[in-house]
Amino acid sequence: MFRITGEPIDAQLLHAIVRDGDGGVVTFFGIVRSAADDDKRVSGLWYEAHESMALREFEAIANEARLRFGDVRMAIVHRIGELRPGEISVAVLASAPHRAAAFDACRYAIDQLKQRAPIWKKECYADGAAVWKDGR
Amino acid sequence: MKVHVLAFARLREILQAPQRSLELPEAARAADAWAALERDRPALAAERSSTRVARNGRLVSFDETLREGDELAFLPPVGGG
Numbered sequence: 001m002f003r004i005t006g007e008p009i010d011a012q013l014l015h016a017i018v019r020d021g022d023g024g025v026v027t028f029f030g031i032v033r034s035a036a037d038d039d040k041r042v043s044g045l046w047y048e049a050h051e052s053m054a055l056r057e058f059e060a061i062a063n064e065a066r067l068r069f070g071d072v073r074m075a076i077v078h079r080i081g082e083l084r085p086g087e088i089s090v091a092v093l094a095s096a097p098h099r100a101a102a103f104d105a106c107r108y109a110i111d112q113l114k115q116r117a118p119i120w121k122k123e124c125y126a127d128g129a130a131v132w133k134d135g136r
Numbered sequence: 137m138k139v140h141v142l143a144f145a146r147l148r149e150i151l152q153a154p155q156r157s158l159e160l161p162e163a164a165r166a167a168d169a170w171a172a173l174e175r176d177r178p179a180l181a182a183e184r185s186s187t188r189v190a191r192n193g194r195l196v197s198f199d200e201t202l203r204e205g206d207e208l209a210f211l212p213p214v215g216g217g
Contacts, residue, residue: 030217047216048144048145048148049144049216050142050144050190050193050209050211052193053190053193053209054216056193078216089216089217090216090217110217113216113217114214114215114216114217115214116214117214117216118144118190118209118211118214119214119215119216119217120144120145120212120214120215120216121215121216121217122145132145132146132212132215133215134212134213134214134215
């Protein structure tokens with residue numbers, strides 16, 4: 001399941017990909033923080049994406065995870081638009097027969113997504129300033 | 137020929153539009169499209185070295201030759217998550 005959505009992310013939805021026989025499910029949620037790295041107060045984040053390219057990148061990342069870690073199913077959902085502190089910006093779920101592959105695949109997918117997916121975020125501060133944040 | 141340009145994040149802000157169409161000579165390259173935009177918005181010049189370009193959803197070099205109706209997306213450094 002690979003999605004870009006303007007609506008709040010429903011964590012339950014991702015569980016639809018879990019299959020009978022999967023004994024380990026690992027979920028990662030990225031949450032909008034209320035403070036920036038320099039402690040400035042964040043009022044919200046703005047996300048935008050090249051949607052078709054981002055979805056293809058999600059699929060490519062999941063395929064790579066399967067090659068590296070074996071039998072694992074993945075769901076990757078990223079929100080776009082305006083988000084407030086506390087909201088989920090991204091959810092990654094990895095489901096596998098055993099926990100090791102699920103942990104590894106989940107970590108791999110979120111790390112790769114941040115580096116590669118054509119998605120951008122602007123940090124908006126309580127004082128009215130705003131900065132585009134490049135991936136790290 | 138006409139190509140369809142998409143711009144994201146800081147590039148979108150400089151262009152003051154998420155998309156626009158560009159009229160270019162036949163056999164123009166992605167770099168020619170960028171140059172046309174830059175003539176219009178000189179502030180783009182500082183973004184060129186960090187920008188990647190995708191033609192019809194695939195990353196290409198700025199030397200890529202364009203065709204009528206192409207979608208050309210200019211992508212600044214990404215930062216999702």
